[in-house]
Amino acid sequence: MDGYEVLWGARPATRRGPKPALSLEGIARTGIELAxxxxxxxxxxxxxxxxxxxxKMSxxxxxxxxxxxxxxxxDLAMGAPPELHGGWRERLDAWARALLPRFTQHPWVLEATTxxxxxxxxxxxxxEAAVAALAGTGLRGSERLDAVVVLVGHVRGIAQQAAATPDGNPEQQLGSKLAELLREHGDRFPALTNALTDTGGQDQALDFGLARILDGLATLIATRST
Structure with missing residues (x-):
């Protein structure tokens, strides 16, 4: 049995006689609990x-x-994607927000899917769900695929930050450390000091980045329609 058969092979139908002692799903769930x-x-x-x-041999x-x-x-930890509704932007926004907890609940999946x-x-x-959301927008196939790669990269980046600070808010912790440094060295980094004193709220990286990615796609889609 190779990797393809493990992931994609048809599961054997139930037959008469004693049931197998183990199952692929049971083995994988035990591994998930450990990870x-x-x-x-x-x-x-x-x-x-x-x-x-x-x-081990069994x-x-x-x-x-x-x-x-x-x-x-x-693959089992990722689970199936959610049902998506609305236009392409609403569907991709919901898709990205549903993807994030799959990584944050199982941080090791970030390493396993690299x-x-x-x-x-x-x-x-x-x-498939994300690419399908962009169907009919006028984007080329390569552009639809690249758009999904960009979205996944943004979500993974947020999840990696969360995994590195399991005991708290990563943006808040980083902001606190920067503020501490800039109290002593702020004259060397005036632009950064000004930005930190005019944040307008923290923990907005997911929302901000997602909105900007979708804004960019909207602009590209508009050029295709004209």
Whole structure:
């Protein structure tokens, strides 16, 4: 069984006789619980097997190795995308806001979904939903795909900041540290000092960045329509 079969293979139909001792979903959920509690480094075939009360070798009957296990875990943790309604902008806004908690609730997914790899059906369904939201806008296929990449990058950046400060608000913590530095060194950084004293509120990075990305797409879509 290879990575493709683990993620995309048809699940065997129920047959007469004793049920299999383990299931791919059960194995993956055990791995998710470990990763949520202790991080992705804590996940190994040996550890997952022990948590399930089986031997490491018995796990290899279902999953060929850790890479395939982590891919399965990430796809299961992502889950299916939400139903989207409204115009393209409303749909992409809702899509991005629904994606963020999938990363913040399972921070290890950020690491597990980086670089060239085989995406699973749930992850691909998220991409499909976002690309479909831009159908009929006049954007070329490459532009629709690039727009999704930009949106994912923004959401991932916010999630990474949140993962780095699990005990509090990342923007607030950064602002506090900067304010402390600028009290002593503000004369060297006047523009930054001025910006920090005229914030108009914090913790707006997701909203601000999302709005600007969608504004840019709206401008591009308008040029296509003319």
């Amino acid at each position: 949520d509690a202790e991080g992705l480094a804590a996940v190994s075939m040996q550890r997952v097997a022990a948590e399930l009360g089986f031997t 796990l290899y009957r279902y999953v060929p190795g850790k890479a395939e296990l982590v891919a399965l875990m990430a 670089g060239p790899r085989l995406p699973g059906p749930n992850e691909l369904a998220w991409t």
